[in-house]
Amino acid sequence: MTDKHQQHIIFGFIIVFIIVVIISINVISKIQEERPYIYHGKDAPIPTELNPIVNERKDTLIQKAANKNISVVITEGIRSFKKQDELYQQGRTTKGNIVTNTKAGESYHNYGLAFDYALLDSKGNIIWDTSYDGNGNGKSDWFEVAEIGKKLGFDWGGDxxxxxxxxxxxxxxxxxxEMLKKGYRINDKVVKSNSTHYNSVQFFSYSEYSH
Ligand SMILES: [Zn+2]
Structure with missing residues (x-):
């Protein structure tokens, strides 16, 4: 083989290598763009309000419940790490009963991805009774709300x-x-453009993540 031939072969390899690198970079960035989450580094900012999609679907839930003559009240939305820590300490280092086993940063509430609801009766009194049937259709209003929530893509703590x-x-x-703690955050652009339901059941067991 002549030197010229070898040069051609090496040159050819370099060209192919460059093309492969360019294609890979494009494919990887495309995949990352389409993921429902993005990595923001270990110092990723902690959200200070409910995720916009969660907030939107919360409003839809309230509306759909109202259509069934059920009045839903949101008792808690996003919960700061500080508040979560205070709740965790309650019954352990501070007075009161133990109310949670979840430490700061370990609840979806801490990242604006969860909220808690209760019901209101016709007089505006808060109802915690899960068997309450205010609309008189023979079904528990509380469970009806849970069903609406699940159809909207929420995981329900009652399950x-x-x-x-x-x-x-x-x-x-x-x-x-674990991912949220490491600095992954919701890719709002992707989840907004996608109307399908995001239910964690298909990804991992949710039963270990409580309140
Ligand atoms: Zn909760």
Whole structure:
């Protein structure tokens, strides 16, 4: 083989290599764009309000419940790490009963991906009774709301096996608490443009994530 031939072969390899690199970069960035979450680094900012899609579907839930003559009240939305820590300390280092096993940063509430609901009666009194049937259709209003929530893509705490959390609805978009702690955040652009339901059931077991 002549030197010229070898040069041609090497040159050819270099060209092919460059093309492969360019294609790979494009494919990888495309995949990342389409994922429902993005990595923001370990110092990723903690959201300060409910995720916009969660908020939108919360409003839809309230509307759909109202159409069935059920008045829903949101008792808690986003919960700061500080508040979560205070709740965790309650019954452990501070007075009161233990109300949660979840530490700061380990609840979907801490990232604006969960909220809690209760009901209101016709006089505006808050109802915590899950068997209450205010619209008189023979079904528990509380469970009717849970069903609406699940159809909208929420996981409902009443379905958890280890610890039933009846007021709790969360939307995880397939992102685990571990990922959130590492600095992954919801890719709002992708989840907004996609109308399908995001239910974490298909991605991982949700029963371990309570309140
Ligand atoms: Zn909750």
């Amino acid at each position: 958890w096996i280890s610890f039933k959390d009846y007021p709790h609805l969360q939307m995880t978009f397939g992102i685990s608490i």
